[in-house]
Amino acid sequence: MGYPKDLLSSRSIIKPGQYALIAPEGLVNNVIPGFENCRISILGSPKLGASFVDYVVTMHEGGKNSEGYCGEEDVQSFVYVISGKVKAKAGDEEFILEESGYLYCPPGVKMYLENMESGDSRLFLYKQKHNPLEGKKPWVVSGHANDIEYMDYDDMTNVHLKDLLPLDLAFDMNFHILSFDPAASHPFVETHYQGHGAYLLSGEGMYNLDNEWIPVKKGDYIFMAPYVHQAAYAVGREPLTYVYSKDCNRDATL
The missing domain is CATH 2.60.120.10 (Jelly Rolls)
Known part of the structure; x- marks a missing residue:
C-alpha cells in the first residue's frame, strides 16, 4: 500500500463481547495453513466474543486450499462467493460457484477451494462447532443465492x-x-x-x-x-x- 496519503484514521469500532464494525481498509493478512496464494483476514472470532470464526478471503490467480478446510467431527463450515468463480468440493462432491454461490459442509466433511479466475475471487468463509440433535444429521448443501x-x-x-x-x-x-x-x-x-x-x-x-x-x-x-x-x-x-x-x-x- 505504500506511504500514507493522509492522517491515520479508521472507521472501525471494536467492542469485544458486544459488537464490532470492521472496515475493509484496515484489514491485515493472516497466514492460515493450507491456503496458497490467498490473502485472508480473520474477522469475527472467539477473541472478539463470537461463537464462530468469519474470514474474508481474496484468492489470487492460482489460489487454492488443496489440503482441505475444517473437516473435524464437530465443526461445520460455509463459504459464500462475493465475487469471481471458484471450484469447491465437499469431500468428493464438486461444485462450481460463481458470484452468490455458496457451499455448506457438515461436521466431518472437508471443504476444498480453488480459484478459477485469471484475476481475484473474493469469499466470505465461516466455521463453527456443531450442536448435534439426537436423530438428526445435517447434509451438504450448495446453491446460488441469485436463484432464490x-x-x-x-x-x-x-x-x-x-x-x-x-x-x-x-x-x-x-x-x-x-x-x-x-x-x-x-x-x-x-x-x-x-x-x-x-x-x-x-x-x-x-x-x-x-x-x-x-x-x-x-x-x-x-x-x-x-x-x-x-x-x-x-x-x-x-x-x-x-x-x-x-x-x-x-x-x-x-
Missing part, C-alpha cells in the same frame, strides 16, 4: 429475505441474505439470544449497535453479540444488502 426468490421480511414489502440453508432441525445455524430498499428499515430494534456475523454486499446505511447509530457501507463486516440491540436503516441509491449467519433450532443450555 426473496421473501417479504416481517410483512414489509421493502425489506427482503433469503434463506440459504434448509429450515430443518438437523441444522443448528443458517445463513440468510437481508436486503433493504433505500429508506427501508427493520420494523423495530431487535434484542435477541442469537449472535450474528454479517458481511455487507451492497449499499450504505445506518446500523444501530447497542443503541449507537453507526454509518456502514459495502465491504464492511459487523459482529453482533447476543442481546446487543440491532437495527438498520438503508440510505443512498441502492439496496443495503448483507449475508449473515444466525444460530437456530436449539434451546439455551444451562
Whole structure:
C-alpha cells in the first residue's frame, strides 16, 4: 500500500463481547495453513466474543486450499462467493460457484477451494462447532443465492429475505441474505439470544449497535453479540444488502 496519503484514521469500532464494525481498509493478512496464494483476514472470532470464526478471503490467480478446510467431527463450515468463480468440493462432491454461490459442509466433511479466475475471487468463509440433535444429521448443501426468490421480511414489502440453508432441525445455524430498499428499515430494534456475523454486499446505511447509530457501507463486516440491540436503516441509491449467519433450532443450555 505504500506511504500514507493522509492522517491515520479508521472507521472501525471494536467492542469485544458486544459488537464490532470492521472496515475493509484496515484489514491485515493472516497466514492460515493450507491456503496458497490467498490473502485472508480473520474477522469475527472467539477473541472478539463470537461463537464462530468469519474470514474474508481474496484468492489470487492460482489460489487454492488443496489440503482441505475444517473437516473435524464437530465443526461445520460455509463459504459464500462475493465475487469471481471458484471450484469447491465437499469431500468428493464438486461444485462450481460463481458470484452468490455458496457451499455448506457438515461436521466431518472437508471443504476444498480453488480459484478459477485469471484475476481475484473474493469469499466470505465461516466455521463453527456443531450442536448435534439426537436423530438428526445435517447434509451438504450448495446453491446460488441469485436463484432464490426473496421473501417479504416481517410483512414489509421493502425489506427482503433469503434463506440459504434448509429450515430443518438437523441444522443448528443458517445463513440468510437481508436486503433493504433505500429508506427501508427493520420494523423495530431487535434484542435477541442469537449472535450474528454479517458481511455487507451492497449499499450504505445506518446500523444501530447497542443503541449507537453507526454509518456502514459495502465491504464492511459487523459482529453482533447476543442481546446487543440491532437495527438498520438503508440510505443512498441502492439496496443495503448483507449475508449473515444466525444460530437456530436449539434451546439455551444451562
